[in-house]
Amino acid sequence: MSSVSAYYNGKTVLITGATGFMGKVLVEKLLRSSPEVKAVYILVRPKAGQSMQERVANMLKCKVFDRVREDCPNFHEKIKPINAELTQPKLAISAEDEEELLTRVNVVFHCAATVRFDEPLKHALQLNVMGTQRLLELARQMQNLEAFIHISTAYANCVRKCIEEIIYPPPAEPQKLFDLVEWLDESIIQDITPKLLGEWPNTYTYTKALSEYLIQQEKGNLNIAIIRPSIVGASWHEPFPGWIDNFNGTSGIFIAAGKGILRTVIANNEAVADMIPVDVAINLTLAAGWYTAVHRPKNLLVYNCTTGGINPFFWGEMGQYVMSTFKRNPLEQAFRTPNAHMTSSYLINQYWITVSHKAPAILYDLYMRLTGRKPRMMKIINRLHKSMTLLQYFSTQSWNWSSDNMNMLMSHLNTEDRKLYNFDVRQLHWSEYIESYCIGAKKYLLNEDMAGIPAAKQHLRKLRNIRYAFNTTLLVIIWRIFIARSQMARNIWYFVVSLCYKFLSYFRASSTLRH
Numbered sequence: 001m002s003s004v005s006a007y008y009n010g011k012t013v014l015i016t017g018a019t020g021f022m023g024k025v026l027v028e029k030l031l032r033s034s035p036e037v038k039a040v041y042i043l044v045r046p047k048a049g050q051s052m053q054e055r056v057a058n059m060l061k062c063k064v065f066d067r068v069r070e071d072c073p074n075f076h077e078k079i080k081p082i083n084a085e086l087t088q089p090k091l092a093i094s095a096e097d098e099e100e101l102l103t104r105v106n107v108v109f110h111c112a113a114t115v116r117f118d119e120p121l122k123h124a125l126q127l128n129v130m131g132t133q134r135l136l137e138l139a140r141q142m143q144n145l146e147a148f149i150h151i152s153t154a155y156a157n158c159v160r161k162c163i164e165e166i167i168y169p170p171p172a173e174p175q176k177l178f179d180l181v182e183w184l185d186e187s188i189i190q191d192i193t194p195k196l197l198g199e200w201p202n203t204y205t206y207t208k209a210l211s212e213y214l215i216q217q218e219k220g221n222l223n224i225a226i227i228r229p230s231i232v233g234a235s236w237h238e239p240f241p242g243w244i245d246n247f248n249g250t251s252g253i254f255i256a257a258g259k260g261i262l263r264t265v266i267a268n269n270e271a272v273a274d275m276i277p278v279d280v281a282i283n284l285t286l287a288a289g290w291y292t293a294v295h296r297p298k299n300l301l302v303y304n305c306t307t308g309g310i311n312p313f314f315w316g317e318m319g320q321y322v323m324s325t326f327k328r329n330p331l332e333q334a335f336r337t338p339n340a341h342m343t344s345s346y347l348i349n350q351y352w353i354t355v356s357h358k359a360p361a362i363l364y365d366l367y368m369r370l371t372g373r374k375p376r377m378m379k380i381i382n383r384l385h386k387s388m389t390l391l392q393y394f395s396t397q398s399w400n401w402s403s404d405n406m407n408m409l410m411s412h413l414n415t416e417d418r419k420l421y422n423f424d425v426r427q428l429h430w431s432e433y434i435e436s437y438c439i440g441a442k443k444y445l446l447n448e449d450m451a452g453i454p455a456a457k458q459h460l461r462k463l464r465n466i467r468y469a470f471n472t473t474l475l476v477i478i479w480r481i482f483i484a485r486s487q488m489a490r491n492i493w494y495f496v497v498s499l500c501y502k503f504l505s506y507f508r509a510s511s512t513l514r515h
Helices: 002-007 019-032 052-061 065-072 097-105 122-142 174-183 187-197 203-218 252-257 277-297 316-330 345-372 375-394 404-411 415-420 430-445 448-482 487-514
Strands: 011-014 039-044 079-083 107-110 147-151 224-229 231-235 265-268 274-277 301-305 341-343
Touching: 002 019, 002 231, 002 277, 002 415, 011 019, 011 375, 019 039, 019 065, 019 277, 039 052, 039 097, 052 079, 079 097, 097 122, 097 224, 097 252, 107 277, 122 147, 122 174, 122 187, 122 203, 147 203, 147 277, 174 187, 174 203, 187 203, 203 224, 224 316, 231 252, 231 277, 252 316, 252 430, 265 277, 274 277, 277 301, 277 404, 301 404, 316 341, 316 430, 341 345, 430 448
Parallel strands: 011 039, 011 107, 039 079, 107 147, 147 224, 224 301, 231 274, 265 341
Antiparallel strands: none
């Protein structure tokens, strides 16, 4: 029997960020592996013109719930949405809902956060740090709370090269920052943000470091654990291999490379690409929830949910696997044949951006204008460059994370739990995973059918022929303008051509003799 599944059966769980990528996978896994879970409360706010009810309805239609829908058609009855706003005092929860949560909740999973790297500091602080503080305040009043699990990031302390499973001193005193952003004008906060961030690369990692420290300071008597996943990617096995639902992080870059839009990436080929499949992070989270509640460790435990120290994978390898997958399983209506290169040189990258990104985008947009359509390629390229700039910090260097607590937790799981809540990344085959990830992006993000692959391959052949024709035309033009007018250039040209001819004749003769 699974001890972890048995623990959650009969329990009432509260999840924040349930409509997000990790949140959805957490809700699904919990409902599928512990079908007798009493209730799953989810904090949801109205967003982008959608009410709380509409957002929950859309979430439940998501393909991620197909397996649990098959096993338990009435699974949605277990989900109890609560109208809440993390940036508001007391989370803007009604008195009636608050009373319900305080008397019933046994486990809290705090997944809600803004994951945008370029989020304005004030909003990132309000959601990631002050939101966590308000949830802690609520949790401390819960009468039957057994565990509080906070999702952080492995990059919260990215200013250090070796990262232990401990809480480090914060980049600033959280309360002083709260007071500062409370009375300062938005434009002034924006101006001083680089100074406040210091060595931290963005507001996301900065506020996550502050959240960890704040939890340690204000946890009171709560049993708390912090999970630090690295770059969260598509699922490995559950609920489906390669499942992904957003273009954030590596997903958008994979698709841009597969479409032939992205041709150059600043990355260190030898640097570790510390990626963690979403289902691995969720399995560890649920196992940590069980361990925290049942074993009640004396100290707050931090789990570095990473792969680099256990099963390292490098950016150079990733580039090769992504390109080879999209050549075998091309995306529909590609802009060009997939052919992205990684370089750690800023100058080389800038050259290829000009030649392979901006020049083709300008020509394509000109063609769109001439045919009476709206130009869009330059806009896509600019957005892509912005994403690449934000990711550059992580693709050009490596970190060393310790994983003692992750190993300790694995040792406490029985055989059934190790199968059901597998977070043993030693079993991960990167080439298979990246292929599954790319195919998942094609199926779940772009809604492309695998039956369309022959047509997509035909389209790539057409693009190749266009490229050959263009290169030949360019060569003829160069010949006419430069070579044909100079006797010396003609002599060099004839020498190179005769040399190539001699090589071809030699190989042909060798081949004939062998046969």
